[in-house]
Amino acid sequence: MTRSWQPKRVLVTKSAAELPHGRQIVERCTAAGVEDVQLLRSDRLPSLSGADERATYALAKSTLAVVVAPPSKRKLQPIPPSADWRVDLAEGCPAHCQYCYLAGSLGGPPITRAYANLDEILGAVPQHVGAGGVTSGTDARGHEGTTFEASCYTDPLGIEHLTGSLSSAITRFGTADLGGPVQLRFTTKFADVEPLLGLPHNGRTRVRFSVNAASVERFEGGTARMGERLDALRRMALAGYPVGLTIAPIMPVEGWREEYAALLDAVAAATAGVPGLDLTAELITHRFTPKSKDVLLGWYPRTKLEMDEDLRRQKRGKFGAVKHVYPAPVMNELRTWFEEALDSRLPDARFLYWT
Ligand code: SF4
Numbered sequence: 455m456t457r458s459w460q461p462k463r464v465l466v467t468k469s470a471a472e473l474p475h476g477r478q479i480v481e482r483c484t485a486a487g488v489e490d491v492q493l494l495r496s497d498r499l500p501s502l503s504g505a506d507e508r509a510t511y512a513l514a515k516s517t518l519a520v521v522v523a524p525p526s527k528r529k530l531q532p533i534p535p536s537a538d539w540r541v542d543l544a545e546g547c548p549a550h551c552q553y554c555y556l557a558g559s560l561g562g563p564p565i566t567r568a569y570a571n572l573d574e575i576l577g578a579v580p581q582h583v584g585a586g587g588v589t590s591g592t593d594a595r596g597h598e599g600t601t602f603e604a605s606c607y608t609d610p611l612g613i614e615h616l617t618g619s620l621s622s623a624i625t626r627f628g629t630a631d632l633g634g635p636v637q638l639r640f641t642t643k644f645a646d647v648e649p650l651l652g653l654p655h656n657g658r659t660r661v662r663f664s665v666n667a668a669s670v671e672r673f674e675g676g677t678a679r680m681g682e683r684l685d686a687l688r689r690m691a692l693a694g695y696p697v698g699l700t701i702a703p704i705m706p707v708e709g710w711r712e713e714y715a716a717l718l719d720a721v722a723a724a725t726a727g728v729p730g731l732d733l734t735a736e737l738i739t740h741r742f743t744p745k746s747k748d749v750l751l752g753w754y755p756r757t758k759l760e761m762d763e764d765l766r767r768q769k770r771g772k773f774g775a776v777k778h779v780y781p782a783p784v785m786n787e788l789r790t791w792f793e794e795a796l797d798s799r800l801p802d803a804r805f806l807y808w809t
Pocket of ligand 1: 550555
């Protein structure tokens with residue numbers, strides 16, 4: 455089993471240490487054997503700059519900060535095409551994926567911040583139930599209820615052994631009356647699901663495992679191996695959770711058809727014989743922005759990841775921001791192949807979206 459993340463240092467702000475959940479995180483970190491737990495005298499984190507970009511990266515990636523999420527971070531935002539709303543339990547991730555989708559969207563060194571004011575964060579959920587444009591009230595996905603995505607800015611399972619936040623959220627969604635049908639969703643590249651198996655989830659949390667071709671998995675440092683993720687998928691499904699695949703980022707690497715076919719066959723084997731299996735598939739192709747490329751090349755200067763603008767098509771987002779996606783013929787080829795392969799190899803999977 456891939457070893458759980460062990461931060462070298464935990465920094466706890468004054469306000470975070472005053473909250474029960476903040477104190478619980480400190481206790482968990484101490485129990486996990488973290489020796490350097492610093493209770494700060496204020497709410498300011500010390501500078502995490504090292505001698506150069508690599509040193510700053512290493513320092514940040516080995517640090518967990520326990521902080522109070524400010525009101526701006528607690529405001530739930532729409533998050534199409536995944537879910538009606540985004541709810542953040544933390545920000546940042548200890549893994550080292552060379553294509554990390556957080557690069558360019560988080561400011562400063564890539565430190566992981568766990569939020570101590572979990573009650574306040576989850577307290578915003580009821581006023582959003584029944585609202586939203588992705589699943590709520592739609593023909594295709596209305597049966598999912600109002601959906602809340604917890605993995606936009608973190609991998610919540612990767613830090614769960616230190617925070618317990620995901621278990622609290624799953625239990626809250628599973629047992630509280632939040633004012634209507636709801637679903638918590640998260641996606642992960644980790645596999646330590648043991649603490650989640652016995653929770654009273656009531657079928658109201660969908661866990662999706664982020665899976666990929668073997669050649670792409672090589673870019674995913676510090677995560678659980680693919681076989682471990684698929685074992686975890688099976689265990690969660692057997693524990694009655696709705697489950698899913700986030701196949702992302704899809705890349706037309708050499709031999710991609712064979713590699714993705716092998717992946718889908720491995721998923722079919724991992725889900726065989728699960729009673730009442732509820733399996734979805736979300737398909738996301740690789741893309742990068744000028745900013746994410748710049749940040750990723752700073753973090754991983756020797757990466758072999760293809761980020762060549764000449765091989766890409768420019769797509770403009772809602773606010774005019776440029777994304778480099780695959781050209782239309784490549785996209786069409788990938789999409790056609792995946793739709794057929796899902797149909798034939800994983801006929802029980804419900805396809806949610808392609809992007
Ligand atoms: Fe980034 Fe996700 Fe990899 Fe973490 S697991 S480094 S958030 S891509």
